[in-house]
Amino acid sequence: xAKIEKVYIYKLYERFWHWxxxxxxxxxxxxxxxxxxxxxxxxxxxxxDLHNKAAWAFIILTIFTIFWHFTTGEWKQYLPTTxxxxxxxxxxxxxxxxxxxxxxxxxxxxKLNPLQRLVYLSLKILVxxxxxxxxxxxxxxxxxxxxxxxxxxxxxxxxxxxxxTIGAYVLIAFVIVxxxxxxxxxxxxxxLKAMITGWEELETDEGEVPESKTVKDPVxxxxxxxxxxxEINPNSYNKEPKN
Amino acid sequence: xxxxxxxxxSVVIPLVIITVVLRDATRENKLLAELKEEYSxxxxxxxxxxxxEVLQRDFDxxxxxxxxxxxxxxxxxxxxxxxxxxxxEREDYIEGRGVTYLGKRxxxxxxxxxxxxxxATCNRCHAGFGYEDKNFDFTNQYNVDCLxxxxxxxxxxxxxxxxxxxxxxxDFRTIVQNVGRPTKSNCGYCxxxxxxxxxxxxxxxxxxxxxxxxxVDVHMGVDxxxxxxxxxxxxxxxxxxxxxxxxxxxxxRRATCEQCHTAAPHLDQMxxxxxxxxxxxxxxIPEYAKVNATKMYWDWSTAGELEDGKxxxxxxxxxxxxxxxxxxxxxxxTNVIPEYLWFNGTADHFLLSDKVDTTEAFLxxxxxxxxxxxxxxxxYPVKVHRGRQPYDPVxxxxxxxxxxxxxxxxxxxxxxxxxxRALEEGMKYLDRPYSGQWDFVDTEMYLPVNHMVSxxxxxxxxxxxxxxxxxxxxxxxGTYIPAKTTYAAxxxxxxxxxxxxxxxxxxxxxxxxxxxxxxKTSTNV
Numbered sequence: 001x002a003k004i005e006k007v008y009i010y011k012l013y014e015r016f017w018h019w020x021x022x023x024x025x026x027x028x029x030x031x032x033x034x035x036x037x038x039x040x041x042x043x044x045x046x047x048x049d050l051h052n053k054a055a056w057a058f059i060i061l062t063i064f065t066i067f068w069h070f071t072t073g074e075w076k077q078y079l080p081t082t083x084x085x086x087x088x089x090x091x092x093x094x095x096x097x098x099x100x101x102x103x104x105x106x107x108x109x110x111k112l113n114p115l116q117r118l119v120y121l122s123l124k125i126l127v128x129x130x131x132x133x134x135x136x137x138x139x140x141x142x143x144x145x146x147x148x149x150x151x152x153x154x155x156x157x158x159x160x161x162x163x164x165t166i167g168a169y170v171l172i173a174f175v176i177v178x179x180x181x182x183x184x185x186x187x188x189x190x191x192l193k194a195m196i197t198g199w200e201e202l203e204t205d206e207g208e209v210p211e212s213k214t215v216k217d218p219v220x221x222x223x224x225x226x227x228x229x230x231e232i233n234p235n236s237y238n239k240e241p242k243n
Numbered sequence: 244x245x246x247x248x249x250x251x252x253s254v255v256i257p258l259v260i261i262t263v264v265l266r267d268a269t270r271e272n273k274l275l276a277e278l279k280e281e282y283s284x285x286x287x288x289x290x291x292x293x294x295x296e297v298l299q300r301d302f303d304x305x306x307x308x309x310x311x312x313x314x315x316x317x318x319x320x321x322x323x324x325x326x327x328x329x330x331x332e333r334e335d336y337i338e339g340r341g342v343t344y345l346g347k348r349x350x351x352x353x354x355x356x357x358x359x360x361x362x363a364t365c366n367r368c369h370a371g372f373g374y375e376d377k378n379f380d381f382t383n384q385y386n387v388d389c390l391x392x393x394x395x396x397x398x399x400x401x402x403x404x405x406x407x408x409x410x411x412x413x414d415f416r417t418i419v420q421n422v423g424r425p426t427k428s429n430c431g432y433c434x435x436x437x438x439x440x441x442x443x444x445x446x447x448x449x450x451x452x453x454x455x456x457x458x459v460d461v462h463m464g465v466d467x468x469x470x471x472x473x474x475x476x477x478x479x480x481x482x483x484x485x486x487x488x489x490x491x492x493x494x495x496r497r498a499t500c501e502q503c504h505t506a507a508p509h510l511d512q513m514x515x516x517x518x519x520x521x522x523x524x525x526x527x528i529p530e531y532a533k534v535n536a537t538k539m540y541w542d543w544s545t546a547g548e549l550e551d552g553k554x555x556x557x558x559x560x561x562x563x564x565x566x567x568x569x570x571x572x573x574x575x576x577t578n579v580i581p582e583y584l585w586f587n588g589t590a591d592h593f594l595l596s597d598k599v600d601t602t603e604a605f606l607x608x609x610x611x612x613x614x615x616x617x618x619x620x621x622x623y624p625v626k627v628h629r630g631r632q633p634y635d636p637v638x639x640x641x642x643x644x645x646x647x648x649x650x651x652x653x654x655x656x657x658x659x660x661x662x663x664r665a666l667e668e669g670m671k672y673l674d675r676p677y678s679g680q681w682d683f684v685d686t687e688m689y690l691p692v693n694h695m696v697s698x699x700x701x702x703x704x705x706x707x708x709x710x711x712x713x714x715x716x717x718x719x720x721g722t723y724i725p726a727k728t729t730y731a732a733x734x735x736x737x738x739x740x741x742x743x744x745x746x747x748x749x750x751x752x753x754x755x756x757x758x759x760x761x762x763k764t765s766t767n768v
Contacts, residue, residue, distance in 0.1 A: 012253075016253045020257070020258070023258075034726075035709075035725050035726060036725070036726060036729075037709070037710065037711040037725070037726030037727065037729065040706075043705075043706065044705045044706040044709045044710070044726055045704065045705040045706070048513070048705070048725075053261065056261060057257075057258055057261045060261065092751075096755060097754055097755060097758040098758065098762075099758075099759070099762055142516040142519050142520075143512070143516060144507045144512050144515040144516060148506045148507060149506060149507065149515060149516055149518055149519040151519065155616065156615075156616075156722065156723060157722070157723040157725075158722075158723040158728075161723050161725065161728075162730060162733055165733055165734075165737065166733060166736075166737065168737075169733075169736070169737030169738075169740050169741065170740070172737075172740075172741055172744075173740045173741055173743075173744040176741065176744040176745055176748060177744050177747070177748060179748075180748040180751070180752065183752075
């Protein structure tokens with residue numbers, strides 16, 4: 001029989017990265033579509049300026065996060081797998097309406113279901129690189145150097161801008177679907193709470209030792225100190241869940 | 244709660260640090276300060292001409308004045324024989340034509356259409372004496388008029404209809420003792436009055452520049468740089484920098500902003516990158532004809548109408564003639580927003596020997612070459628002067644009318660108001676074929692705008708071009724301008740993707756909610 005356990009699943013850096021990235025994507029979309037001419041909010045000049053600064057923040061965050069992924073081994077979370085892929089898709093199309101159980105068990109060493117793995121991996125190796133590369137090209141296809149204007153081998157901004165715009169639309173679509181799918185966790189808000197506090201109620205088999213204990217501090221990071229609220233007390237995982 | 248605060252701080256603080264680090268420090272524009280310093284130095288002449296003995300006399304004969312100048316400035320006469328101000332044509336290479344020798348001497352224009360058979364009046368602005376017809380001697384250095392450019396009294400007058408000769412009986416003694424470096428009023432004597440009146444032709448060159456504020460022209464404004472034309476239009480051996488593309492064709496010897504301001508003059512690098520594709524003038528001359536109106540339209544076809552058997556004139560509320568029996572209909576404008584064209588510094592001209600293409604909407608008196616894909620091209624502000632001119636529908640050639648004469652009855656349009664006779668006389672003078680039939684063709688002439696540079700604070704702002712509708716660049720083709728250029732396919736697909744995502748999410752949520760309710764109900768039952 002399944003048992004609900006509280007597990008410290010998202011580490012501090014991971015949450016910092018996630019929320020900073022979320023904020024930056026929102027802000028880049030806001031300023032970016034103003035630069036695109038879709039609406040006026042900050043004013044074109046300010047929008048460009050803010051967009052460029054946010055872009056640098058995004059790039060710096062990305063560099064740190066790549067480093068974090070490799071030093072912690074978290075990159076393995078994104079290795080694509082076909083195992084359960086079909087079951088996961090079927091769950092979102094049918095099972096979820098019949099209150100069927102999640103086909104993939106979320107554990108500390110495997111946080112992502114096969115669909116998430118695919119989607120996040122394509123964000124990381126396709127959408128983000130395209131956005132960063134086209135964004136840098138947008139900034140530097142012409143640049144002043146020693147009193148004159150030099151240019152990269154890019155004759156026109158057109159292709160760069162079109163690629164960047166398509167990427168932006170894809171990201172917005174991703175955010176919309178993502179915001180909805182986070183409500184499909186154990187409870188409607190459990191995924192959101194987990195990404196904020198780090199702690200999530202996860203199903204474990206009766207008598208099974210929670211993953212977080214088995215894989216003892218698998219990434220060398222210390223567990224966060226227990227918070228004031230009792231429900232995030234790490235000691236609670238040997239007891240029955242409060243609710 | 245504590246976690247939430249920590250969380251928010253951990254997101255916000257790094258962003259604040261990044262923003263502060265990336266902020267541009269305020270810097271002083273050192274180059275601009277140096278230029279202001281340099282050009283505020285008054286010009287101190289090395290010679291006081293009133294001390295020269297040869298000038299302590301009266302003069303009657305203008306040629307003698309020139310000879311006296313040449314007696315000291317021994318090589319300048321020969322020099323002038325090669326100056327465009329005197330030759331009125333120059334050797335240029337034109338793509339598609341090869342080497343050409345073009346200038347006012349042989350080109351048509353969109354104003355009084357050309358000098359042919361009207362030399363005695365048009366050539367009042369020739370830097371010479373006696374250019375009355377095509378037989379003028381361009382090799383005689385004593386035909387050069389030194390004073391029109393070098394008189395510093397501001398009193399030297401050339402005679403109307405005098406083929407460049409001065410008004411007789413002037414105080415030449417004073418004038419020759421006060422010669423020197425050309426001032427604004429020397430250049431303006433001709434260049435402000437092109438097309439037959441103040442600011443008619445250029446729109447950015449007019450009498451107001453002698454007294455205007457820096458708001459009108461930051462360089463020439465009396466409370467601005469108070470600079471002279473020759474501060475930028477520098478000359479070596481009387482060969483001046485500067486091109487007027489009504490008569491010029493080549494991208495050489497131009498007077499440029501960059502010669503002082505460099506190719507990267509802004510402190511803001513984002514603005515500097517614009518310099519590659521946008522001419523300085525585009526942002527820094529947001530409008531021209533800031534004081535007096537300039538002529539934007541000239542329809543010769545309506546010339547010749549009479550009221551009570553007499554020539555008449557109509558004026559707009561600013562006092563500009565909108566109809567003259569001798570010149571036809573006109574439209575005038577002040578504070579004109581330029582049109583914007585790609586331009587690489589080379590141009591072509593419609594020659595008298597060229598065929599009129601009646602399938603075109605209009606005839607281009609001159610053509611500014613340039614396009615987005617050409618690395619030499621930049622977007623320039625241009626005064627487009629539109630008009631209607633007589634042409635020969637049989638020979639498909641542009642016609643030239645005799646406009647002026649000293650006496651009536653000799654076929655001059657401005658005196659006799661008879662098109663048939665005026666065209667006959669004009670074409671006879673040109674010695675070109677004329678079928679005797681005439682009609683009018685729409686014409687356009689392109690004059691890049693270079694003067695009336697506004698203070699930097701008045702320059703165009705980003706959104707003047709970077710905006711979806713009605714931006715300054717709305718008719719500029721071939722380049723991607725953020726916020727202006729859109730591709731319907733990209734945006735439609737993008738919006739569709741977003742709509743489908745939202746619909747999908749909503750549908751899924753509704754089904755989920757309903758099945759959740761059902762499950763609950765069935766459990767309760």
